[in-house]
Each structure stands twice: as structure tokens, then as C-alpha cells.
Amino acid sequence: MPSLRRVSIAPMMGRTDRHFRYFLRLISRHAWLYTEMVVVPALLRGDRKRLLDFDPTEHPLALQLGGSDPATLAECARMAEQWGYDEINLNIGCPSNRVTAGRFGACLMADPDLVARCVEAMRRAVSTPITVKHRIGIDDMDRYEDLSRFVRIVASGGCEVFIIHARKAWLQGISPRKNRSVPPLRHEFSHAIKRDFPHVEIVTNGGIDNLDSVAMHLGTLDGVMIGRAAYEDPYLLAGVDQRFYGDTTPPLSRPEVWERLIPYIERQIAGGGIASRITRHLFGLYRGLPGARAWRQRLSSEVGRRAI
Ligand SMILES: Cc1cc2nc3c(=O)[nH]c(=O)nc-3n(C[C@H](O)[C@H](O)[C@H](O)COP(=O)(O)O)c2cc1C
Structure with a gap:
């Protein structure tokens, strides 16, 4: 059976908050x-409540956790399960200094045994699937054999889904932002992992910005994760349901998406929220179309005056 994660949207700090997710759900x-x-x-x-709450329409939805202590991760996994998340994902890909100092994120690629213990502890605590998002390597530990060893050991802890950001991370000297563009993409590593570990789900991530590329990777892999392109050009996802999930319902048009968002924004304002927290995610809706600039201007100026 094809994976339900055929197309996923990457966790992004400051971007994939509940408002952006609500908006995306109207498109796919x-x-x-x-x-x-x-x-x-x-x-x-x-x-x-603030960290975990989501709208029921956001399903299927995964919570991404950052940590490296099996016992407290298991406790958080229990909370996530009670809250109704469909997956719990462990971040082994973030290279920021703060995260490395806390001994979690990408630096844990050097300690696959600990990652396996974390996965195992979470698996024991819940029945919700536990997945790992990681890089293809860190610093000089960047050979295919290193990645393959990581996957083998973490799979032995019970991880059945690996989301591979297909570039390595430098833990010293370059910023997290540069770590998303400077190290070259090597999707062939994700494909080789699928060949060598056919029983686990492999999702590849990094630089994928069109649905033809998604289709190409899905020829071999279980899923493709899209990050920045989905934020900058969210309507890219309008073709996903029909093309990759066999859903014949036509997608909402851009104006229909906006119409459906208005009551949501009104509800948020009525509950004490601020319209611009939602509309800041909508700038890309008309990306690449005539009038895109006018749309962005209208969003900034009119929403600034709360006249939605
Ligand atoms: C603004 C921003 C914030 C991010 N925050 C996270 C995060 O919280 N957790 C994570 O695993 N990856 C994070 N990432 C990395 C993305 O999930 C993804 O792996 C990366 O952007 C590569 O995919 P892309 O080329 O499709 O954007 C972030 C990326 C961006 C651009």
C-alpha cells in the first residue's frame, strides 16, 4: 500500500504554525x-495548550520534538498521543549552535545508539508512529556507510520511517540558514538507503519545488517532503491530492481559499488573536501570477488596519 506520507510539508520554525497549517489544509x-x-x-x-493545540482539520499532522533524553521524550510522546497527533517525529537534522549545545538535533547523527534508545523509549510509551528526520551526515562523517549505519541502528530501535534531508550539516562555522543551501544535495543517498532498507519508509527532502520532481522521486521512494517551496508558493500543493492521492475532488481556487479563511481569521480575532499572525503566511498565495504584488500590498496595508 502506498505511504500516506507521499507528500509532506516540512517542519519549519516560525512558519509551520497552526495558522499556516490551517491555510495549507484548504489547498491540499x-x-x-x-x-x-x-x-x-x-x-x-x-x-x-499553546504548543500542542491544533484545529481538527489539520489531520494528518505530526508533532516534531527536539530532545535526546529517552525518558522525557517518552513523556512528551505520551502527551502528543493524548493530544491526537498522527505521528511523533524526532529532529536529528537541526544544526543550530543552541540545539547542538543542548545535545540534540543534527549532532546526534554521531550517536545512533542514543537515537535508537530515544525511539525505543517513545515506541514503548505510545502506539502513535515514531519517525526520525535527519541529514545524510555531519562534518566529515559524510560517507554513505555512515548514513547506512545510522539508519540500520535507528531502525533496530523501531523507527519505520526515515525522513532524509539529503544534504549533510556542518556543525561549526556556518549558520542554520546556510546549512540549508551550502552543502550539496545528494538525493541519490536517499534512493540508495531505500534500496538497502526496503522494509522501512524513506522520505526524501531538500530543494524539491515542483510536482514533477515529486513524481520522479516517488518512482522509488515512499515520500517527498517539501519545505521552503511550500511556504513561498503554497498553491503548488493544489495539484497534490489529484496527482498523488487519487482524490478526484477539484482543489479550491485561490479566491475560494481566501473566502474560507475569512471566517477563520474572524474567529481568531474574536478569541483575542491578531489577523496579521495569519495573513503573514498568505503572501505567496498568488506567487508568479499577475497581481501578486497588489495582493501582498493589500494584505499588508488592509490587514494592518484589521479591515479583512
Ligand atoms: C525557516 C525554516 C525553519 C526550519 N525549521 C525546522 C524545524 O523546526 N525542524 C526541522 O526538522 N527542520 C527545519 N527546517 C528545515 C526544513 O524542514 C527542511 O529540511 C529544509 O528546509 C530543506 O527542505 P526544502 O529545501 O524543501 O526547504 C527549517 C527550514 C526553514 C527554511
């Missing part, structure tokens, strides 16, 4: 969505 009913990364201490000590 099937694309698998991810939250921003939520770090374990925030979830244990912070405002859980």
Missing part, C-alpha cells in the same frame, strides 16, 4: 503536515 486535504519543532523542556514546563 492529503499532504502530511508537521508542526514546528517543539523542544522537550518547553513541553514539560511551558504552556502545553
Whole structure:
């Protein structure tokens, strides 16, 4: 059976919040969505409702966690399951200094045994699927054999889905932003992992910005994850349901998406929210079309005055 994660939208801090996800769901009913990364201490000590709440229409939805302690990750996994998430994903791909200092994120690629223990602890705690998002390597540990060893060991902890950001990360010297463009993409590593581990689901990620590329990867892999392109040009997803999920319902047009968002924005404002927190995600809706600039201007000026 084909994977339900055939097309997924990458976790992105500051972008894939619940408002953006609500908006995307109006464009694709099937694309698998991810939250921003939520770090374990925030979830244990912070405002859980704010960190975990989502609209029921956002399903299927995965919570991404950042952490490296099996016991507290298991506790967070329990919370995520109670909250109704469809997947719990562990971030082994973030190279930021802050994250590395906290000993989680991409630096854990050097310690696959610990990642396996984290996955195992979460698996024991919940029945929700546990997945891992990682790089193809870090620093000088970037040979295919290193990646293959990582996948073998983490799979032995019970991970059945690997989301591979197909470039390595430099842990020193370059920013997280540069780490998303400077190290070259090597999707062939994801394809080789699928060949060598046919029983696990492999999703590849990095630089994919059109549905023909998605189709090409799906010839071999179980899924494709799209990040920046989905944020910059969200209507790209309008073709996803028909092309990759066999859903014959035509997608909403751009004006229909906007019409459906208005009551949502009104509800958020009535609950004390701020319109621009939602509309800031909509700038790309008309990307590449005549009038795109006027749309962006209208969003900034009129919403600034709250006249939605
Ligand atoms: C603004 C921004 C924030 C990101 N935040 C996260 C995050 O919280 N967790 C994570 O695993 N990856 C994060 N990423 C990386 C993306 O999930 C993805 O792996 C990366 O952008 C490559 O995919 P793309 O080329 O399709 O954008 C972030 C990327 C961007 C652009």
C-alpha cells in the first residue's frame, strides 16, 4: 500500500504554525503536515495548550520534538498521543549552535545508539508512529556507510520511517540558514538507503519545488517532503491530492481559499488573536501570477488596519 506520507510539508520554525497549517489544509486535504519543532523542556514546563493545540482539520499532522533524553521524550510522546497527533517525529537534522549545545538535533547523527534508545523509549510509551528526520551526515562523517549505519541502528530501535534531508550539516562555522543551501544535495543517498532498507519508509527532502520532481522521486521512494517551496508558493500543493492521492475532488481556487479563511481569521480575532499572525503566511498565495504584488500590498496595508 502506498505511504500516506507521499507528500509532506516540512517542519519549519516560525512558519509551520497552526495558522499556516490551517491555510495549507484548504489547498491540499492529503499532504502530511508537521508542526514546528517543539523542544522537550518547553513541553514539560511551558504552556502545553499553546504548543500542542491544533484545529481538527489539520489531520494528518505530526508533532516534531527536539530532545535526546529517552525518558522525557517518552513523556512528551505520551502527551502528543493524548493530544491526537498522527505521528511523533524526532529532529536529528537541526544544526543550530543552541540545539547542538543542548545535545540534540543534527549532532546526534554521531550517536545512533542514543537515537535508537530515544525511539525505543517513545515506541514503548505510545502506539502513535515514531519517525526520525535527519541529514545524510555531519562534518566529515559524510560517507554513505555512515548514513547506512545510522539508519540500520535507528531502525533496530523501531523507527519505520526515515525522513532524509539529503544534504549533510556542518556543525561549526556556518549558520542554520546556510546549512540549508551550502552543502550539496545528494538525493541519490536517499534512493540508495531505500534500496538497502526496503522494509522501512524513506522520505526524501531538500530543494524539491515542483510536482514533477515529486513524481520522479516517488518512482522509488515512499515520500517527498517539501519545505521552503511550500511556504513561498503554497498553491503548488493544489495539484497534490489529484496527482498523488487519487482524490478526484477539484482543489479550491485561490479566491475560494481566501473566502474560507475569512471566517477563520474572524474567529481568531474574536478569541483575542491578531489577523496579521495569519495573513503573514498568505503572501505567496498568488506567487508568479499577475497581481501578486497588489495582493501582498493589500494584505499588508488592509490587514494592518484589521479591515479583512
Ligand atoms: C525557516 C525554516 C525553519 C526550519 N525549521 C525546522 C524545524 O523546526 N525542524 C526541522 O526538522 N527542520 C527545519 N527546517 C528545515 C526544513 O524542514 C527542511 O529540511 C529544509 O528546509 C530543506 O527542505 P526544502 O529545501 O524543501 O526547504 C527549517 C527550514 C526553514 C527554511
